Amino acid sequence: MMKVELFDFDLPEELIAQTPLEDREASRLMVLDKNSGQIRHSHFRSVLDYLQEGDCLVLNDTRVLPARLFGTKDDTGAKVEVLLLKQTEGDNWETLVKPAKRIKVGSVISFGDGLLKAVCTAESEHGGRYLTFQYDGIFYEVLEQLGEMPLPPYIKEQLDDRERYQTVFAKERGSAAAPTAGLHFTEQLLQDIRDKGVHVAFITLHVGLGTFRPMSVENIDEHEMHAEFYQMTEGTARLLNKVKQDGGKIISVGTTSTRTLETIARDNEGQFVESSGWTDIFIFPGYTYKAIDGLITNFHLPKSTLIMLVSALAGRENVLQAYEEAVKERYRFFSFGDAMLII
Structure with a gap:
């Protein structure tokens, strides 16, 4: 039985980013080796250096409603x-x-x-x-x-440009919150990624507000996730299966893309198929990843389901050590904050 308390850490309030940076790519990037726990400090644009020809980047193209x-x-x-x-x-x-x-x-x-x-x-x-x-x-x-944009409860500032809480590839309306790891990408960076021979694929998961709800249980396995709607096209499924078959890596952008990919792989013996439905998958340490090889994500709230998902990929101790380093180096946290690449 795993306690929620194990995923707590001290976060000074002034590190919670209240406004987005003017330039999406200007965020900092912490690169975490999921096996060794080794940490490197970089800037988001250098994410390109860690993607190889034949890999596939998977993004969530949901669009936030002014809800x-x-x-x-x-x-x-x-x-x-x-x-x-x-x-x-x-x-x-x-x-x-x-x-x-x-x-x-x-x-x-x-x-x-x-x-x-x-x-x-x-x-x-x-x-x-x-x-x-x-x-x-x-x-x-x-x-x-x-309508107004439903910014998370920890953001107290007004948002001047509502498009700054949308990804540049947002298309399918339906989210109550942005898939924030995707906010760091520009059209140019995505083009540069494609030019390197890296595939770019899209899935849809409409983010619900359950994302921001604090866990009200002490033991992780008693927590119930809210179900969220997801969709994968036949074209994306075919591409992802081919990338896997050819030995490429699947790098998921955000916890929402991750939950979609893992739900589909779990339900189809490790394969990707065209599908849509509701997922309440809850990923925490002990879970064996079936779909993804790496993850781009922001820095998450203490004791949240999101930090648990990240810990299932890179190990709880590695993740908490990385978060301690992020606090020390004054990284910006949460929705408008900096990013982490786990490979």
Whole structure:
């Protein structure tokens, strides 16, 4: 039985990056050897030096919805904040509402002077509400007009340019949070990677807010992951199988890409196949990786499922030692922070 406490570390608050760097590639990069624990310090652009011809970089092309809405309750005028979590069907969404006690079944909320309305159809735990939206036109266009980016709770600064919380390759709408390891890439860097003979492939996993939820159990195996929707095309599956067959390495960008790849490989005897569905895979030390050979990721919260996933790849002691070094060298942490390459 493994304790959550084993994944704790001291993080000075001033190392939590509040704003993104102007130049995406300018982040620092810590390179961690997953076998020896050896650490090198570099800059993100040099990620190119660690990728070989025939390898494949896998990125998550999900696009973050401006999923935070501010409205008023029709009958009382009370202010209400709504966060879209996932579309259940048509105009029906699972949401988080603050303050939840004001919204009961049948309550109507208006946003943007009635441009968008929502009716509460059901209640769930932890402030969850199921809402049905009413509007004219196209829902996502209305959302772009009225919604705000749902930045993580540890970011207190306003974001001047909302595209800075999207990857340059974001395409498939549906996330409540960005796959932040992908934020370091520019179009030019991706082109340089392709020019070196490295394959670039895309999967989709829509990130839910479960990502930010602190673990409320003491023992890791009692934790339940929230399910998230993923998708892999036939073309990507074919490419990844060929890379494996030819002896190339699969380098996953971010924990979301990793969870998608590992879910598909686990369910198909180590092979990749065209698929879509919901995954609640929970990766922690003791897990044997079936899909990836390396990982590009940001620096994660203490005691989070994400630092556990990283520890399953590089070993808990190696990872905690690397994090201690990152604190000492004043790396920037979390969503807008620096990156780590584990190979």
